[in-house]
Amino acid sequence: MTELTLYTNPMSRGRIARWMLEEIGQPYNVEILDFGPPMKNDEYCAINPMGKVPALRHGSHVVTEAAAICAYLAETFPEAGLAPRPEERADYFRWMFFTAGPVEAALTNHALGLEPPADKSRMVGYGSYASVVDALEKAISAHPYITGERFTAADVYVGSHVSWGIGFGTLQPRPAFTAYWDRLKNRKALNRASELDDAAVANMKKTSA
Structure with a gap:
């Protein structure tokens, strides 16, 4: 292997x-x-x-x-079973890359207090923080998961940003966002990954102390 x-x-x-x-x-x-x-x-x-x-x-x-x-x-x-089926491909690629592009940029700029003037919004690609958040809310409200009725790799990526956005206050805790994250947060793979990373954080702090 x-x-x-x-x-x-x-x-x-x-x-x-x-x-x-x-x-x-x-x-x-x-x-x-x-x-x-x-x-x-x-x-x-x-x-x-x-x-x-x-x-x-x-x-x-x-x-x-x-x-x-x-x-x-x-x-x-x-x-x-995490790749998209033919009928899921459009939403899979659309929303994964929407999150990697507009969502990532808009939330980061918002957190830094960098809001483009209305007359310059087209220059930043994503337009405005508000429009990005509204579009993301519609995407995760359309189905239980980002591509439809089942979990895919796109939910790993989109879900991570929703979780961090809520946790760090860069994303408004709208009911649709919290409900979406509630459907993801108890996945066994996520819990294993979190335990491993949390243990690594603790070890790094212990080593640097």
Whole structure:
């Protein structure tokens, strides 16, 4: 079996990739990197030139960006049942990449207090924070899951952003968002991933103390 290695930090978007790896049920290795120099050295930048996590090595191939990692693992390990069926593909790709683009940008800018002027909103791509949040609410309200009646890899990615948005206050805790997250938060794979990452955080703090 070709080896999987996750490069991550448990206080990063690497938690999304860890959740996805637990969902597919394949063995994998983990390399935890501290922020700063360990992510910016030549060795790691040969894996991800951005010097960021997560990154996934699968044999001789490397995938970066959490949304891409989710999509890659779903297609590479179809036996997990997390890739989209033909009738789910449009919503799967639409909302996963909507979240990777407009949602990510709008929530980050909003958290930083960077709101584009109304007459410049077209320049930022996503338009406005309000329009992005409204569109996301409609997407997750249309079905129990983002593509329909069943859980897919898109829910790993979209659900992670909804959870973090509610938790950090960058996303309004509308009933639709909390109801969507309630359908995801007790997944066994998520709980395993969270326990592993929380233990890694505790170990990092203990080591640095």
